[in-house]
Amino acid sequence: MKQHILSAIRLTIVTLIFFSGVYTLVILGIAQLFPNHGKGEIIEQNGKRYYTNIGQSFTDDKYFNSRPSAVGYNAAGSGGSNKGPSNEEYLGVVQARIDTFLLHNPGVQKADIPVELVTASGSGLDPDISEKAALVQVKRIAKLRNLPEQKLQQLVKEHIEGPLLGLFGPTKINVLKLNLALENLR
Structure with missing residues (x-):
């Protein structure tokens, strides 16, 4: 049971870092390729x-x-x-x-x-x-x-x-x- 909780916590941390950091920077980078740099x-x-x-x-x-x-x-x-x-x-x-x-x-x-x-x-x-x-x-x-x-x-x-x-x-x-x-x- 302890092993499952630690795995869940690690997955949560990795997912949090990915979606709030890496994914956001990738989308921001792609937006820079367009006119107005993603500002509409x-x-x-x-x-x-x-x-x-x-x-x-x-x-x-x-x-x-x-x-x-x-x-x-x-x-x-x-x-x-x-x-x-x-x-x-x-x-x-x-x-x-x-x-x-x-x-x-x-x-x-x-x-x-x-x-x-x-x-x-x-x-x-x-x-x-x-x-x-x-x-x-x-x-x-x-x-x-x-x-x-x-x-x-x-x-x-x-x-x-x-x-x-x-x-x-x-x-x-x-x-x-x-x-x-x-x-x-x-």
Whole structure:
């Protein structure tokens, strides 16, 4: 029994050293090979710096809306709400988001609202939405900006990012990049 306890303690120490030291340094080293050295993609526009890998809040109707955040888009406090689909409070929050979306997007049916526009992601910081989520907002933005819908639809199509390595994950659109391009659209 004593031998098993000593083996378990040694394994714990080795694992602790490996995962808190060696593994961390290997990942940090790999990150140094990429642009921005693992600090994420940064865009500068009009003298402001934006991190494209962190969700941003866009509440003005003349912009594409981001996915809701359970943490108020605060990167220091990443996390979800931990409320399940049977929680009454959560269902109320989602219903309020649906009602707000329908109010700001007349003509859109409840069934046409993509789920990511009314539910927060697990991290609360998801910077991306689907093509469908962007296209369902085109009519509102076109009307407010006095632009042809086809022009905005083309802008959405131009900002579609494919899956990682063409295999992993869905196609997506970074809302920040899309809204910055929207600001430059004439």
